[in-house]
Amino acid sequence: MPVPQEDDLPAQAPGDLSTRHISKEAPPQVSLGTRRQVGGDGLPRVDGRLMEGALLQGRYRILGVLGAGGMSTVYKAQDLHFPKVQRLCAIKEMTNTATDPQVRAMVVRNFEREAGILATLNHPAIPQVYDYFSEGDYSYLVLEFIQGRDLEVLLGETEGFLPEAQVVNWAIQICDVLIYLHNHKPNPIIFRDLKPSNIMLDRQGRVRLVDFGIAKVFQSGQKGTMIGTEGYSPPEQYRGIAEPRGDLYALAATVHHLLSKQDPRLEPPFSFHERPIHKTNPLVSNELQDIINRALEYDINRRFGSAEEMKRALMALRSARLTVRPAPTVEGIRPDAPMPLWQFACEDEIRSSPLVYEGKLYIGVYDNNLYALDAETGKFLWKYPTEGGVASSPWVAEGKVFFGSEDRLLYAINAETGRLVWTCPTRGRVYSSPRVQFGHVFIGSDDHHLYAVNIASGRVAWRFEAEAEIRSTPAIGPDAIYFGDEGGSVYAVGVSGKLMWRFRARRAVTSSPLLTKELVYVGSQDWCVYALDLRSGWAVWRYRTAGPVISSPVIEGTTLYIGSADGEVYALDASNGYLVWRYKTGGQVTSSPAVYEGAVYVGSVDGFLYSLDAPTGQLRWRFQTNGPVISSPCVENATVYIGSVDRHVYALPV
Amino acid sequence: MRAGWSTDVGRQRQHNEDALLVVEANQDGDSPLPPFGLFILxxxxxxxxxxxxxxxxxxxMVARHILQQVYLAAxxxxxxxxxxxxxxxxxxxxVNLANAAVATAVPGGGTTLICALMLGAQAYIANVGDSRAYLVSPEGLEQITRDHxxxxxxxxxxxxxxAQAVNxxxxxVLYRAVGQGGVLEVDTFIHAIPPGHSLLLCSDGLWGMVDREEMTRIITTARSPQAACDALVAAANQAGGKDNISAILVEVPGEL
Structure with a gap:
């Protein structure tokens, strides 16, 4: 219960009954193995604890151990001064481990002063102090014995969740005790160690605070690395600051634990805000969560100013109608879909994805044409007719547009005029999209080959034979080309056409790989997203969705975005594959996301183009077309371009 | 890839409670596996x-599992x-197998654990506790891991x-350690080690005693990774050697 005082010890290592801790040097009060011994006080002990039947001060008969921790032991005892009745008491024994005689004396003085203050308290929720004394290496506090269970035990025995109203009721009772303590004269008393194991429910169901932080007086500089934090203590306590609002933090931390069932001693310290209660317990009201959040602020000045204030907030909650998790809102949300800047009608379905380059938009269409439109106005510039549907998405380099067609050809077209430069035949339909590097165009074909074609002449430099059709778009790294095939393999092929490694997924890899310095990311129709080691092909992590992954990944910052045929858009942590968020659309997501200024754009077979908030995955807006959106969006100059199976190309403001 | 390692009880403790384990495997011939290294502290x-x-x-435990699942499998x-x-x-x-094994075999005991699996120049790192991994370049030390x-x-x-944290x-006090039981959350990191750079794994007996500038100077001027590790341990002892000191340094050679 320490009152702030100048020779109070700084906040010290955890030493409570409930905290696991391991010390590099054995704490001196722990004895080796089971050993009978006689302490300096002449009393019989086992493992350093008083044996049943031992008589303290010729007055207290030890009946058993109620609890024990590194710093102290609590015994159940009978007071023999009341021979006619069985007067029970709880005796807390604390060990003075200090070796320096002056420090020892100071520890005893601090103990006696604090015990003295405790003895003067008078509140129904605070157990009475009957007596205190020091003997040899030990100091003792004799307390009223309380029949009941502490909240930690109760929580452990509770299946499901404790009712919110019940927990709020206890919190209000605790506020009442804190109001009493914090208004103590001449100095406020800080409980400093509020947690479920220190809160008892007596037989009448009333709250009693049982363990004032008096044991801290005995914690003198434990050495060595230890595991386990106090879990409930406010951050400022670790700067040696103990003040009333610290108790409010600990109360809120306790309520958080009781309702979420997440033990804060097993979580990163001070991480309550990252683990809102409703994540594990959806039944908790938003209003209570707000109160908890406020009391758990790191900055002491942003918490409730006093226990009175927190109690009022809790009381108001009790009388209010509670709401459970209303839909959260995001800044910048636009519930209405934007109006298209322009739209352009083609003669057949669009499955290819648009590319905007130097003011022109290029896109392939199932009416056999590649179209060039003015990106700003949507005005038709030219189209180039092939002999088959164009599902391949165009790519521009060195003044030429490259794309494949179902007529089995790879085309190079003058990007300005739309005139043919060259064609390169393959033996299968071309659904893969081209990429250009090292003076070559790389593209896959349904004839199972990946082609490397000289960009100037259109001649095949080499072909690499895969096991199945290649519809994935190659990704080009510093010394290899990466792509998938419909047989489920991912290949890394050197710039000279030699296989470097292969990874076999369980189903087709239609998705196009994405490269970083270290990894290759790709989706597979086996439902997984894979991260592979760039140089060896070793799988580093995988994330399993609930449907085939045909969509291709995109990375922004440390987050990877990808769609799945299960209808969801996923945001994953790129370094370990952990889910950041996911968003459910109304149809399969085979379109590949694009990220632009904090928003993710992606199409769905439900006919919508979605704009999602990149950090949270919340809907910003969605735009409805009249057919499935398989095409992937392209974002340039604050404009999103998308094609739809409804035969239209749309330009929308971001 | 060249590696050195060193461990010492320090100047103030009775026992060395640090443990190191180093495995290096190289292969030549037709389509060899990339150089493989496993470094555990x-x-x-x-x-x-x-x-x-x-x-x-x-x-x-960690070495056994990784060698079986990765190297032997390959x-x-x-x-x-x-x-x-x-x-x-x-x-x-x-790391979780190690956690369960320690919790069973050594109740009341625990350990930090940092492990770097090297495939060629790529490091896959797992960490629990406050031992650290640094990327070492001539410009300085970049901390890869986060202390628990x-x-x-x-x-x-x-x-x-x-500065307040140091004293x-x-x-x-750790909030996560191997041996605490339950399901342990393990941090993982992927880091390409560029040519001419090194990966340093060390216990707090080193990073708590010797500052980053000094560590950088020692590593960049040493003849070999082994000489660097010996010099790092000596520097920690020089500074007082309050704790056990351990270091593993893995160097990726510069391009010729």
Whole structure:
């Protein structure tokens, strides 16, 4: 219960009954193995604890151990001064481990002063102090014995969740005790160690605070690395600051634990805000969560100013109608879909994805044409007719547009005029999209080959034979080309056409790989997203969705975005594959996301183009077309371009 | 890849509770596996020698699992496939097996654990506790891992400064360690080590005693990774050697 005082010890290592801790040097009060011994006080002990039947001060008969921790032991005892009745008491024994005689004396003085203050308290929720004394290496506090269970035990025995109203009721009772303590004269008393194991429910169901932080007086500089934090203590306590609002933090931390069932001693310290209660317990009201959040602020000045204030907030909650998790809102949300800047009608379905380059938009269409439109106005510039549907998405380099067609050809077209430069035949339909590097165009074909074609002449430099059709778009790294095939393999092929490694997924890899310095990311129709080691092909992590992954990944910052045929858009942590968020659309997501200024754009077979908030995955807006959106969006100059199976190309403001 | 390692009891403790384990495997011939390296460092804690038992047991458990799942698997099978456990899962599983083994065999004991699996110049790192991995370049040390310590959280929250953290009475309190039982959350990191750079793994007996500038100077001027590790340990002892000191340095050669 320490009152702030100048020779109070700084906040010290955890030493409570409930905290696991391991010390590099054995704490001196722990004895080796089971050993009978006689302490300096002449009393019989086992493992350093008083044996049943031992008589303290010729007055207290030890009946058993109620609890024990590194710093102290609590015994159940009978007071023999009341021979006619069985007067029970709880005796807390604390060990003075200090070796320096002056420090020892100071520890005893601090103990006696604090015990003295405790003895003067008078509140129904605070157990009475009957007596205190020091003997040899030990100091003792004799307390009223309380029949009941502490909240930690109760929580452990509770299946499901404790009712919110019940927990709020206890919190209000605790506020009442804190109001009493914090208004103590001449100095406020800080409980400093509020947690479920220190809160008892007596037989009448009333709250009693049982363990004032008096044991801290005995914690003198434990050495060595230890595991386990106090879990409930406010951050400022670790700067040696103990003040009333610290108790409010600990109360809120306790309520958080009781309702979420997440033990804060097993979580990163001070991480309550990252683990809102409703994540594990959806039944908790938003209003209570707000109160908890406020009391758990790191900055002491942003918490409730006093226990009175927190109690009022809790009381108001009790009388209010509670709401459970209303839909959260995001800044910048636009519930209405934007109006298209322009739209352009083609003669057949669009499955290819648009590319905007130097003011022109290029896109392939199932009416056999590649179209060039003015990106700003949507005005038709030219189209180039092939002999088959164009599902391949165009790519521009060195003044030429490259794309494949179902007529089995790879085309190079003058990007300005739309005139043919060259064609390169393959033996299968071309659904893969081209990429250009090292003076070559790389593209896959349904004839199972990946082609490397000289960009100037259109001649095949080499072909690499895969096991199945290649519809994935190659990704080009510093010394290899990466792509998938419909047989489920991912290949890394050197710039000279030699296989470097292969990874076999369980189903087709239609998705196009994405490269970083270290990894290759790709989706597979086996439902997984894979991260592979760039140089060896070793799988580093995988994330399993609930449907085939045909969509291709995109990375922004440390987050990877990808769609799945299960209808969801996923945001994953790129370094370990952990889910950041996911968003459910109304149809399969085979379109590949694009990220632009904090928003993710992606199409769905439900006919919508979605704009999602990149950090949270919340809907910003969605735009409805009249057919499935398989095409992937392209974002340039604050404009999103998308094609739809409804035969239209749309330009929308971001 | 060239590696050196060194460990020492320090000047103030009776026992060395740190444990190291180093495996290097190289292959030449037709389509060889990339150079493989496994580097594990653990800093044990707990009374009555349980610290050293915990750290040694943990390093062996982690090495056993990774060698079986990664290196031996690769020797048996040329292509990689979706049936193999991904590396990150192997690392996390290995540390959790160690966690369960320590919790059973050494109750009351625990250990930090840092493990770097090197495939060529790519490092896959798993970490629990406050041993650290640094990327070393001539310009300095870049810390890759995050300590699972109370003071590190307090610094993150702006409640303590770096300087206050160094001398904080609870600077040794970890909120996560191998041997605590349950399901352990393991941090994993992927880092390409550029040519001419090194990866340093060390216990707090080194990083708590020698500042980054000094460590950089020692490493960049040493003749070899082994000489660097010996010099790092000597510098920590020079500064007082308050704790056990361990270091593993893996160097990726510069391009010719």
């Amino acid at each position: 653990a800093d044990g804690m707990g009374g009555h020698r349980s610290g050293e038992v915990a750290s040694a047991l943990a390093t062996r 020797l048996y099978q040329r292509d990689h496939d979706a049936e193999q456990l991904p590396l990150k899962e192997v690392l996390v599983e290995a 310590s109370l003071v590190d959280r307090l610094v993150e929250l702006g409640q303590l400064t770096e 904080h009475p609870q600077k040794n």
